[in-house]
Amino acid sequence: MVERLFFALWPPVSQRDALARASQGLSVVPARWTQTADLHLTLVFVGPVEAHLFGCVAAAGDDVAVAPFDLRLAGIRHWEHNGLWVAEPADAPSGLLNLVSQLQQNLLACGLEPEKRPYRPHITLARKAPAISPMPLHLHWPVTNFVLATSRPRSGSAYQVLRRWTLDV
Template sequence: MAERWFLALWPDARTRDALVCQTAGALPEAARPTHPADLHLTLVFLGELDAGRVACVEAVAEAVSAPAFELEIDRLGHFTRSRVLWCGPSCTPEVAQTLIGSLQSGLEGCGIAPERRSFRPHLTLARKVSRYQGHALPEVVIWPVRELVLAFGVSGSRPRYRAHRRWRLSVAS
């Protein structure tokens, strides 16, 4: 298994459709848009994993307890160096930060070192964006986050990403 793996949040169909609708006007003509089914927010990039490490990552994700929460997707941004146009929240809820910390801590036992860069939550909207004109989202998209997803990429395919396994986040009764 040489695919590139990651743990992510995946929007439900309603949220995905709202994101596509609210961000459509921001995509420059020359941009390479992300397939709508590929929209996700990476929590932890894992890289290439063998079957043993996939099993270890699954055990870590299974053991993590986190409540469901909401993300307010309210801004667009541009990573100049990687030429990526993205959308994301202005403010990351504490529960999301705690979830990432718990995952990274558990993944150290799998031999996966925590990311050194600070977490910048975003969903990639398009690649090959040289310049960003500063469009804003017409309306905030409220994303009810209800699950954690272990996924991997398949090169040469669209959509590119495949969900391998999902875990429900706890919902208060």
């Protein structure tokens, strides 16, 4: 069986609800909204993985050594090139970049190369969305863990968290 896997930061319910409230004013505009339960910040998109590689991919999170860090989401913007509305941090904290780097490095042992595009942290709020003016957002998120998740067929939630790791040095 092939699964589409990704490592992500999964906000607690209170943060996901705050993101949903912050974008509520946009809900009158036609777009394909991300369900509140599915809001997350992708760290590394692994992609389709054959069953025999699952253990290796999951182990990539086992020896990550990153201290908890604070993420401050500062705005909601439109990404014109792919029609997304996203919540973005003003800048990426070093803990976030270190976490992404360690996961990418660990995935090399599975024969999986890092994505070539520069990492751009964001939470996708909606797809197929028209242009909007940037909106301020003031959301503080103390990040204490990360997850390995998979996409699943649309029946309720689009994603399923498979494993969770606590950040610790």
